[in-house]
Amino acid sequence: MTAATNKSFLADLLAGRPTADRGDAMSRLRARAVERVGALTVPNTHDEDWRFTDISPLTRLSFQPVRAATKLSAADIAPFVLAEAASRLVFVDGIYAPQLSTPASGPVVLSSLAAALPVQAIAIETELGRMAAFEHNAFTALNTAFVNDGALLLLPRGAVAEKPVHLLFIATQKEVASYPRCLVVAGAGSSATVIEDYVALTEDAYLTNTVGEFVLGEDARLHHVRVQRESSAGFHVGHSAVSIAHGSHYHGVNVGFGARLSRYNLDMVQTAEGGECTIGGLAMVDDNQLADTHTTIDHTKPHGVSRQQHKCIVGGSARAVFNGRIVVRKGAQLTNSTQSSRNLLLSDRARVDTKPQLEIFADDVKCTHGATVGQLEADEVFYLKSRGLSDAAARSLLTYAFGAEILRQISVSELRQRLEQTVLAQTERA
Amino acid sequence: MIGKDSKTLLDVQGLRATVNGIEILKGMDLTIKSGEVHAIMGPNGSGKSTFAKVLAGHPAYVVTGGSVQFEGKDLFVLAPEARARAGLFLGFQYPIEIPGVANAQFLRLAYNTVQTQHGKDELDPLEFDDFVREKMKLLEMNPDFLDRSVNEGFSGGEKKRNEILQMALLEPRVAILDETDSGLDIDALRIVAGGVNQLANKDNAVVLVTHYQRLLNYIEPDYVHVMDAGRIIKTGPKALALELESRGYDWVSAEARAGAGAAA
Numbered sequence: 001m002t003a004a005t006n007k008s009f010l011a012d013l014l015a016g017r018p019t020a021d022r023g024d025a026m027s028r029l030r031a032r033a034v035e036r037v038g039a040l041t042v043p044n045t046h047d048e049d050w051r052f053t054d055i056s057p058l059t060r061l062s063f064q065p066v067r068a069a070t071k072l073s074a075a076d077i078a079p080f081v082l083a084e085a086a087s088r089l090v091f092v093d094g095i096y097a098p099q100l101s102t103p104a105s106g107p108v109v110l111s112s113l114a115a116a117l118p119v120q121a122i123a124i125e126t127e128l129g130r131m132a133a134f135e136h137n138a139f140t141a142l143n144t145a146f147v148n149d150g151a152l153l154l155l156p157r158g159a160v161a162e163k164p165v166h167l168l169f170i171a172t173q174k175e176v177a178s179y180p181r182c183l184v185v186a187g188a189g190s191s192a193t194v195i196e197d198y199v200a201l202t203e204d205a206y207l208t209n210t211v212g213e214f215v216l217g218e219d220a221r222l223h224h225v226r227v228q229r230e231s232s233a234g235f236h237v238g239h240s241a242v243s244i245a246h247g248s249h250y251h252g253v254n255v256g257f258g259a260r261l262s263r264y265n266l267d268m269v270q271t272a273e274g275g276e277c278t279i280g281g282l283a284m285v286d287d288n289q290l291a292d293t294h295t296t297i298d299h300t301k302p303h304g305v306s307r308q309q310h311k312c313i314v315g316g317s318a319r320a321v322f323n324g325r326i327v328v329r330k331g332a333q334l335t336n337s338t339q340s341s342r343n344l345l346l347s348d349r350a351r352v353d354t355k356p357q358l359e360i361f362a363d364d365v366k367c368t369h370g371a372t373v374g375q376l377e378a379d380e381v382f383y384l385k386s387r388g389l390s391d392a393a394a395r396s397l398l399t400y401a402f403g404a405e406i407l408r409q410i411s412v413s414e415l416r417q418r419l420e421q422t423v424l425a426q427t428e429r430a
Numbered sequence: 431m432i433g434k435d436s437k438t439l440l441d442v443q444g445l446r447a448t449v450n451g452i453e454i455l456k457g458m459d460l461t462i463k464s465g466e467v468h469a470i471m472g473p474n475g476s477g478k479s480t481f482a483k484v485l486a487g488h489p490a491y492v493v494t495g496g497s498v499q500f501e502g503k504d505l506f507v508l509a510p511e512a513r514a515r516a517g518l519f520l521g522f523q524y525p526i527e528i529p530g531v532a533n534a535q536f537l538r539l540a541y542n543t544v545q546t547q548h549g550k551d552e553l554d555p556l557e558f559d560d561f562v563r564e565k566m567k568l569l570e571m572n573p574d575f576l577d578r579s580v581n582e583g584f585s586g587g588e589k590k591r592n593e594i595l596q597m598a599l600l601e602p603r604v605a606i607l608d609e610t611d612s613g614l615d616i617d618a619l620r621i622v623a624g625g626v627n628q629l630a631n632k633d634n635a636v637v638l639v640t641h642y643q644r645l646l647n648y649i650e651p652d653y654v655h656v657m658d659a660g661r662i663i664k665t666g667p668k669a670l671a672l673e674l675e676s677r678g679y680d681w682v683s684a685e686a687r688a689g690a691g692a693a694a
Binding site: 377378379380382384385386387388389390391393394397398400401402403405408 | 486487488489490509510511513514515519520522525526528529530531536539540543544547579596600
């Protein structure tokens with residue numbers, strides 16, 4: 001692919017952007033991002049960050065922002081609704097659907113960004129686009145060039161959201177590009193569970209390009225469950241930017257089953273002494289799917305703790321990529337970081353590229369990492385067969401178990417059980 | 431207990447097997463009838479565990495000679511899972527941990543698979559829960575073990591209890607317990623042995639593979655076999671185990687060599 005077609009792919013996408021300048025924070029942010037998109041090119045496999053992920057299946061197609069919003073009924077979204085989630089925002093092809101949403105206005109604020117802008121101008125102006133740097137990331141820049149709405153969760157100091165908050169993004173139309181945006185600001189001592197959920201009601205090709213920013217204040221706790229279950233013809237590019245402060249704890253679980261091609265970037269930065277993060281990841285792909293996960297955990301201050309476990313289950317001719325970068329900056333003494341990447345190949349044609357990357361500039365730290373790629377253990381299969389399970393049932397149960405170890409980190413039992421069923425169904429099919 | 435109208439459950443004749451091309455079983459003969467408890471003893475490397483794994487169908491072991499009839503049928507035409515469904519059970523020396531699968535889920539799956547084979551109805555999770563809790567009492571197991579992942583973080587004794595629990599659920603015709611006593615403290619040994627004793631009846635048979643006589647204080651064998659270099663070289667009553675405990679194995683091996691010499 002030439003640079004010229006790269007340019008035109010971005011330029012074509014950009015053509016449908018919102019152009020109205022209302023002089024507000026979002027308009028200014030958009031203008032900066034538009035300029036940046038003009039200077040960037042679509043990544044290709046010559047870029048170190050995209051070495052294993054050839055996005056030409058995506059750039060060969062063309063996508064437009066949705067022209068006419070799909071009207072969905074409560075019955076249409078019923079399969080995705082979580083009874084446990086007290087409040088919910090629904091976006092259909094990126095467009096906010098107020099009739100399907102149950103926002104909250106206080107003390108915890110859950111609202112569409114556009115609706116909140118007049119009241120929460122300062123918070124939005126301060127935080128939106130701050131964490132999710134777009135200078136070097138064409139997709140993040142593109143998303144930002146489109147930012148005119150999204151999901152906003154504001155937790156004032158000490159606020160506790162007892163029940164999970166569900167952010168549901170539904171793709172319904174073919175050849176549509178949508179740019180979901182999330183902003184979560186968790187004030188000091190607050191706590192919440194947020195489910196960021198990408199689903200589809202179409203089997204056609206479309207593009208979901210997401211950016212989420214999660215800012216944790218001192219002693220804040222955030223359980224962030226990100227579920228990517230796009231259609232098998234869909235394309236998904238997502239970016240989460242997280243910052244943790246003193247005493248705060250970010251517990252992220254990212255799960256990806258869907259999409260023809262997906263890329264998820266998670267950037268976590270510890271901005272003050274003693275922040276903590278736990279990150280679980282599961283990518284399960286089959287047929288000709290590709291799932292790429294890139295994470296960076298950046299310890300900039302002392303006494304940080306990070307625990308990361310990423311797993312890939314790869315069948316058919318599918319590919320999975322994991323790049324897990326851990327940075328311990330000079331002065332980030334007594335950092336305690338563990339990372340494990342475990343990968344299960346279910347067929348001879350399946351492929352995994354895993355790359356742990358440790359960059360340590362402090363001398364008194366504890367960092368461990370490990371990566372394994374393999375098939376199911378013969379002894380495990382035999383144990384189950386010796387109890388009467390067929391070869392297929394034994395393999396399916398062990399594959400399920402491999403994935404369930406990540407899913408059980410999800411505290412929302414209704415969601416966890418559904419995802420477990422998805423994994424089970426997929427392992428039985430494989 | 432040796433019964434008058436007992437049936438032959440397992441008939442092993444001249445069994446030979448290799449692992450990684452090395453012959454471990456070199457002509458093993460053994461006949462097991464219903465109602466019987468057999469103990470197989472012998473020094474390390476004599477082939478005891480290999481024998482247990484070959485019967486269960488472990489893929490690493492290759493049968494190179496001899497035959498095994500299980501209830502009158504060729505055992506080796508059956509896949510491992512078919513042997514289990516037909517009523518052969520192996521209690522593992524090192525039970526496998528399966529993080530991510532609840533023990534209850536695994537036990538129910540195994541139970542229902544074997545039940546279906548016998549033309550019986552499967553139990554749903556609720557029915558199974560009641561059923562398995564009863565069985566757990568036999569082994570003084572805490573019901574919490576149902577919710578935990580299979581064997582994950584279980585102590586040695588807990589793993590072995592879980593093995594015997596599986597035996598209790600699957601009700602095999604022949605149970606081979608491979609070093610079920612290893613790693614058990616005296617209380618766990620008593621409980622596990624008590625469970626096995628309650629499960630042994632006139633229609634089934636138990637084969638204890640063990641290093642130590644200690645287990646046989648709790649489960650009384652009808653026969654004690656000594657294995658050496660891939661064969662059974664001596665068979666005797668329970669008292670033989672006591673003799674082995676005090677005198678070791680060397681004299682049996684020497685006797686066997688002398689016997690072989692005399693026969694030649």
